[in-house]
Amino acid sequence: MELELLVASAIGILTAAGMYLVLRLRTFPVIMGVSLLTYAVNVFLFASGRLTIAAPPILSDTVQYTDPLPQALVLTAIVISFGMTAVIVMIALGAYLGGSNDKVNDPDAEEQS
Amino acid sequence: MMHWIIAPIILPALLAPFIVLAARYHIIIQRAVSVAGVLALIAISAGLAWQASDGTVTLYQLSDWAAPFGIVIVGDRLSTLMVLLTAVLALFVLLYAIGSRWDKRGWHFHALFQFQLMGLMGAFLTGDLFNLFVFFEVLLIASYGLMIHGGGNLRLRAGVQYVLFNLIGSTLFLFALGAIYAQTGTLNMADLAQRVAMIDATDTAGIRIAAVLLLLVFAIKAAIVPLHFWLPSSYAEAPAPVAALFAIMTKVGAYAIIRVYTLIFPPDAGVTMGLHTIWLMPAALASLALGMFGVLAARKLDRLVAFSVIGSMGMVLVAIAMFTPAGITAALYYIIHSTLAAAALFLITDLVRAGRESLVLTAMPPISGAALTSALFFIAAIAMAGLPPLSGFVGKLLILNAGLGTSAAVWIWAVVLGSSLVCLVGFSRAGAVLFWKARTINAEENEEPAPAPNALSYAAVSGLLVLLVAHTVFAGPAYSYVEHTASQLFAPQPYVSTVLDTPGKLSTPAKEEH
Numbered sequence: 001m002e003l004e005l006l007v008a009s010a011i012g013i014l015t016a017a018g019m020y021l022v023l024r025l026r027t028f029p030v031i032m033g034v035s036l037l038t039y040a041v042n043v044f045l046f047a048s049g050r051l052t053i054a055a056p057p058i059l060s061d062t063v064q065y066t067d068p069l070p071q072a073l074v075l076t077a078i079v080i081s082f083g084m085t086a087v088i089v090m091i092a093l094g095a096y097l098g099g100s101n102d103k104v105n106d107p108d109a110e111e112q113s
Numbered sequence: 114m115m116h117w118i119i120a121p122i123i124l125p126a127l128l129a130p131f132i133v134l135a136a137r138y139h140i141i142i143q144r145a146v147s148v149a150g151v152l153a154l155i156a157i158s159a160g161l162a163w164q165a166s167d168g169t170v171t172l173y174q175l176s177d178w179a180a181p182f183g184i185v186i187v188g189d190r191l192s193t194l195m196v197l198l199t200a201v202l203a204l205f206v207l208l209y210a211i212g213s214r215w216d217k218r219g220w221h222f223h224a225l226f227q228f229q230l231m232g233l234m235g236a237f238l239t240g241d242l243f244n245l246f247v248f249f250e251v252l253l254i255a256s257y258g259l260m261i262h263g264g265g266n267l268r269l270r271a272g273v274q275y276v277l278f279n280l281i282g283s284t285l286f287l288f289a290l291g292a293i294y295a296q297t298g299t300l301n302m303a304d305l306a307q308r309v310a311m312i313d314a315t316d317t318a319g320i321r322i323a324a325v326l327l328l329l330v331f332a333i334k335a336a337i338v339p340l341h342f343w344l345p346s347s348y349a350e351a352p353a354p355v356a357a358l359f360a361i362m363t364k365v366g367a368y369a370i371i372r373v374y375t376l377i378f379p380p381d382a383g384v385t386m387g388l389h390t391i392w393l394m395p396a397a398l399a400s401l402a403l404g405m406f407g408v409l410a411a412r413k414l415d416r417l418v419a420f421s422v423i424g425s426m427g428m429v430l431v432a433i434a435m436f437t438p439a440g441i442t443a444a445l446y447y448i449i450h451s452t453l454a455a456a457a458l459f460l461i462t463d464l465v466r467a468g469r470e471s472l473v474l475t476a477m478p479p480i481s482g483a484a485l486t487s488a489l490f491f492i493a494a495i496a497m498a499g500l501p502p503l504s505g506f507v508g509k510l511l512i513l514n515a516g517l518g519t520s521a522a523v524w525i526w527a528v529v530l531g532s533s534l535v536c537l538v539g540f541s542r543a544g545a546v547l548f549w550k551a552r553t554i555n556a557e558e559n560e561e562p563a564p565a566p567n568a569l570s571y572a573a574v575s576g577l578l579v580l581l582v583a584h585t586v587f588a589g590p591a592y593s594y595v596e597h598t599a600s601q602l603f604a605p606q607p608y609v610s611t612v613l614d615t616p617g618k619l620s621t622p623a624k625e626e627h
Contacts, residue, residue, distance in 0.1 A: 022281060027273060034280050041287040048295040070294065073243060077287055080250045084283070087257055088276045094261075095269035104273055106346055 007047050014040035027092040027102045031085065038081035045074045118173045118188045120157045121196050121234040124150060129227035144211050147223040151207055154200040154230065162193040166594070168601060170611040172240075179617030180240070181301035187240035189608055190598040191445075195237040195368055198449055199361050201580070202456055203230055205573045209460050210354035212569025218263040218352070225262070228255035229358065236365050240612055242293065242300045245369065246286050249334075253279050256362065259355040260347060271350035278343035282333040289326035296320045303612035305377045306605060309384065317384045324378050324385050328393070331373070334366030337393075337430055338400040341423050345407070348422060349415035353463030356415075357456035363426050364448050370433055371441060375602040376609075380436035394434040394521055398528045401427030405532035408539035414465060414472040417543055418458045421497050424536060425451040431529065432512045435519050438599045443511035445595035450504040450584055454496040457577040461490050464570065465547060468563035474543055476550035482565035487548040489574050494540040496581050499533050504585040509533065511592070 014036050021033025049067030057068040096102040128150040136142040164171065165188055173186040188196075207226065209215075216222035232252025239245050257279075261272040294300055296319040297308040312320055329340070336344040344363075348356045378385040404424025411417035429451060432444035465472065468480040480486065492503070499505035509529060516525035584591060601608075 022277075030277055034277065034284070037281065037284045041284050041291070045287060045291040045294075048291040050295075070291075073290070073294070076243075076247065080247070080283070081280075084250070084254065084276070084280055087254065088273070088280060091257070091261060091269060091272050091276055094264075095266065095273050098264075098266045098269055104277065106274075 003051055003053070007043060007051060011040050011044050011047070014043070025103055025105065027096065027104055030104055031088055031092065034088070035081075035085055038077070038085070042074050042077055042081075045070055045077055048073075115171065116173070117157060118161060118171050118238065119175075119186050121154055121161070121200070122186070122231055122238065124154060124157070125227040125231040125234070129224045129231065132224040132227065133221060140217055143223040144216070147207055147226060148204075148211070150227060151200065151204045151230070154234075155197070155204060158193065158197040158200045161188055162190075162197045164188075165190050165193040166597075168597070168607075170608050172611050172615050174615065174617045177617050179615070179619050180612045181299050181304035182619050183617065184244050185240040185301065185612055186238045187303075187608070187612060188238060190594075190601050191368070191371065192237050194445070194449075194595070194598060195364070196234055198364075198452060199230065199233050199237070202361055202452060202577075203358065205576045205580075206354050206358045206456060206460075208576070209357070209463075209570055209573035212567055212571075212573055213354070213463060215263070215352050215354050215463075221258065222262055225255045225258040226358070228252075229259060231255075233361060233365065237368060240302050242302060242305070242373075243290055246283070246290060249286065249365075250283060252362065252365070253283070256355075256359065259358070260351045262352050262355060268350045268352075271346040275343055275347035278333070282330055285326060285333070286330040289323050289330055292319060292323035292326060296323060301612070302372070302376055303609040306379075306609050307613075309377055309382065312384065314383055320384050324388065327373060328370065328388065331366045331369045332396070335363050335370065335426050335430060336366070336400070336423050337396050337426065338403050338423075339396075341400060341403075344423055345416055345419040348419040348459070349413065353459050353466075356419075356459040356462075360422065360452050360455040360459065363422060364429075364452055367426065367429050367433060367444070367448060370430075371444070371602065374436065375441070376605050379605075389434050389436050390520070393430065394524075397427050397430035397434050398521075398524055399427070400424070401431060401532050402528055403427070405536040405539070408536050409542075411539070411543075412474055414474060414543060414547065415459075415462050417474070417539065418455070418462055421458065421536065421540075422451075422455045424532060425455060425497065427532075428509070428512065428529065431525060432515060435515055437515060437519070438596075438603050439515035440512075440519075441599040441602060442592070442596045443508065443515045445598055446504075446511055446588075446592060447508035449591070449595075450496070450508045450581065453577050453581050453584065454493060454505060457489070457493045457574055457581070458497060460570075460574045460577070461486065461493055464489070464566050464574065467566050474546050476546055476554050478554050479548075479551040481563045482571075483548060483551065485571060486566075487544070489571075489578065490544055490548070492578050492581075493574075494544060496578075498537045498540050500537065502585060504581055504588065507585060507588050 018033045018036035021029045024030055049070035052066045055064040055066045057066040132143050132146055171188040175184045229252055232248050235248035257276050260275055261268055333340045401424055404420050404427050407420025408417050411420055429444050429447050432440045464486045469477050496503040496505045499509040516522050
């Protein structure tokens with residue numbers, strides 16, 4: 001029971017912190033927020049196959065086993081979110097170095113022209 | 114087992130690395146390979162569509178693993194129709210990109226273009242929800258590269274918004290998938306269709322949340338109000354051929370909504386009761402109204418076209434949200450129309466740029482090639498606004514007709530007709546300022562006129578408009594095809610049994626040998 005509480009609250013706190021950061025105005029906190037959100041979702045996916053301790057992720061003679069599929073899903077999700085975060089960091093750096101600031105909102109009308 | 118069904122995914126997946134590795138510095142070879150690849154794609158997808166046209170569901174089990182243990186590729190009428198539409202659109206977009214030299218303004222345009230096609234084709238063909246997520250990511254990461262193709266501050270900044278919004282959307286998608294897996298223990302669409310129906314009616318909280326999360330994800334992709342904020346800047350700042358290709362990306366969201374909410378959560382299912390009528394329909398009507406008001410309010414031509422995309426997605430979703438065979442039929446007809454019309458308008462936006470310093474809707478000296486460009490704009494605007502005689506009008510009639518019997522009939526008629534008027538005024542104003550008023554302004558004396566767009570660019574745009582005309586002239590056959598598609602969607606039993614009952618590895622448990 002303690003394990004469920006720990007994992008659930010970890011997901012909740014990560015998501016809440018991630019959402020807060022995503023709603024900031026500048027790219028750095030927003031990217032941090034997206035990273036936290038992806039950590040939260042990775043743990044969430046991992047927990048979607050139920051939490052089991054000290055059991056092999058494969059069907060064997062033993063009765064107890066861990067669902068292996070969420071682990072495969074998490075691996076895919078980690079790889080994708082890692083790659084995507086790298087891409088957004090590069091694009092955000094390009095936008096920051098080329099422009100005068102690192103805000104994420106639409107440029108003002110006078111900036112646009 | 115027939116292997117053609119996976120060819121639309123494999124072919125671009127092979128061509129893209131070939132272009133990067135072997136033809137990196139030879140734009141001519143890149144162009145030739147890219148065009149040849151897209152032509153082959155059209156041939157393959159036409160064959161697949163023809164094969165699916167009699168109602169057969171084609172199944173491809175990757176590595177011969179039986180569903181639901183392995184990933185499956187499924188081709189039914191809807192999938193193959195969308196694949197064919199994508200391939201045809203890709204050809205004209207590619208021709209324009211070559212004609213207008215957009216592909217030379219940055220690196221790797223053709224490779225990214227092929228990867229984008231791979232993601233799109235995969236998203237339409239897959240029969241597995243997690244695989245759908247993966248193909249979404251494939252098409253998104255290619256679109257990030259295409260979106261900032263050519264560089265520039267405004268474009269990079271719009272790119273940051275676009276990537277961030279989609280990253281958050283992907284996270285939401287994963288949350289939805291995790292919730293679905295926790296509730297049902299499977300992510301295969303056909304298997305889900307059976308298991309969701311078996312869920313105890315008293316214990317549906319988890320699956321309801323999952324269904325709503327999934328709808329939110331697809332709504333982000335389809336740019337439905339209030340999740341549309343990413344679209345205007347990204348589409349307006351993206352290079353014109355890329356924006357034209359993106360016209361199919363919003364339709365991926367519409368396709369996913371149709372697929373998931375007819376197959377897994379059918380309209381009469383208890384778990385999603387009220388989701389379409391209470392939430393999706395008002396949101397769709399709001400997108401339609403807001404998009405068309407955006408057309409009227411836009412101060413730049415590229416934003417105007419971007420808002421017309423939101424409006425036309427609203428129109429598609431109004432038809433989808435009815436979730437009747439007539440509604441889906443109308444939606445499919447309109448999807449084909451609005452993809453072609455939006456792509457043509459984005460390309461025309463680029464034609465208007467010839468000789469204008471910006472796309473702000475104020476009178477400036479006439480552009481080069483104004484006569485031909487204005488004629489094309491006139492036709493495309495008629496199509497997008499849904500005036501007779503083009504297919505937008507037919508599509509709108511179908512949607513109005515489908516809406517007659519529903520409880521929201523008054524709202525549908527009022528918003529569809531009202532927003533059409535607003536859209537018409539918006540496009541008329543833009544056309545008048547861009548082309549008519551321009552003639553009253555004289556160019557500066559000693560200024561060299563900008564070169565007119567070349568013949569290939571015009572040919573690509575005209576090709577799209579000819580397809581629109583064909584979509585109108587052959588509205589009868591097209592209608593009967595999409596009608597059959599819709600009826601197949603509302604009778605999913607053959608789909609489910611094809612996927613689950615086809616033998617493969619693991620389909621029969623091996624006998625215990627002790």
